[in-house]
Amino acid sequence: MSRNIRWVRLSIATILAAGFVAVFMSLGIWQVHRLHWKLDLIARVDSRVAAAPVPAPGPNAWAGLTREGDEYRHVAVTGTFLNDQEVQIYTPSMFGPGYWVLTPLKRDDGTIVMINRGVVPEEKKSPASRVAPAGVQHITGLLRLSEDHGWLFSQKDRPQDGVWYRRDIASITQTKGLENAAPYFIDQDLTDPEGFPRGGQTVVKFRNSHLSYAITWFAMALLSLVGWGVVLRQELKNRD
Known part of the structure; x- marks a missing residue:
């Protein structure tokens, strides 16, 4: 060669x-x-989940919220649910096809915080199949920031039809006409292991x-x- x-x-x-x-x-x-x-x-989430609840951020703190600094913080909030403004968002669950139940909570200062009260199976999607919480509610849970973007093959939200496939808080509150709404939502802690919506379903174990x-x-x-x-x-x- x-x-x-x-x-x-x-x-x-x-x-x-x-x-x-x-x-x-x-x-x-x-x-x-x-x-x-x-x-x-993982370390950040573990420490926040295990911490005692702190007051949920008010309007003065909304602009400075970040995923690194605030998401998964254990928070507490008090107010009254606006049950007629409930939204259901499809999600796979331990019950098969299920739905997140998001309900606006109105605080004494007039601000709104969306509460993810937990998941319900298909047969419990309709609010008529469940007892709506009445009166002043004391909620604890994990602070989550709005899911503004979907996955590659996820369906698009249809706000005009009242249908959402992700917890896009800005889209939900604007469509519902809810003013002074926080840019985050709270995944409510588990309060009733047998009832619905079933809280405490936040995924805090991450594949590594x-x-x-x-x-x-x-x-x-x-x-x-x-x-x-x-x-x-x-x-x-x-x-x-």
């Missing part, structure tokens, strides 16, 4: 190996960053596979180097 052909093959192998190593290393490093983010999220993904990508980068080494050795052997 001529020297020129060998150099062409070696050059191509080197370029491919360098490209694969760069891509695989970048993906591995990204997974390491995601691993640290996920571990921080970033370490295994990072190891996989770094291993692929190493295999690319090994493959390049094999090609280099063979070409040098052919030259000799």
Whole structure:
């Protein structure tokens, strides 16, 4: 085999190996960053869920709320439910097809906080099938920020028909004409293990596979180097 052909093959192998190593290393490093983010999220959520409830943020604090600083905080709020403004949002559940029940809670200062009272099965979707809470309510639960964006294949909300597929608080409160509404909602704690809506359904356990993904990508980068080494050795052997 001529020297020129060998150099062409070696050059191509080197370029491919360098490209694969760069891509695989970048993906591995990204997974390491995601691993640290996920571990921080888990630690943050665990500490907030276990903490004693604090007063839910009032209007002066709404503009400064962030997912990193406020979501999953254990909060408490007092008010009266506006049961005629209830919204049901489809969700898979332990009962099969189910619905989140979101009801506006009006506080003494006139502000509104949407309360996710929990999940109900299909046969309990209609408010007529349940007893509506009356009078002043003392609610504790986890602060959640509005779900403004859906998943890739999720259905679009139809506010004009009163149908939502995610807990988009701004869309719900605007459609319902609820003024002075908080930009967050509260996932109510479990109060009745047998009743509906069934609270305490917030997912606070997060899948964490970033370490295994990072190891996989770094291993692929190493295999690319090994493959390049094999090609280099063979070409040098052919030259000799």
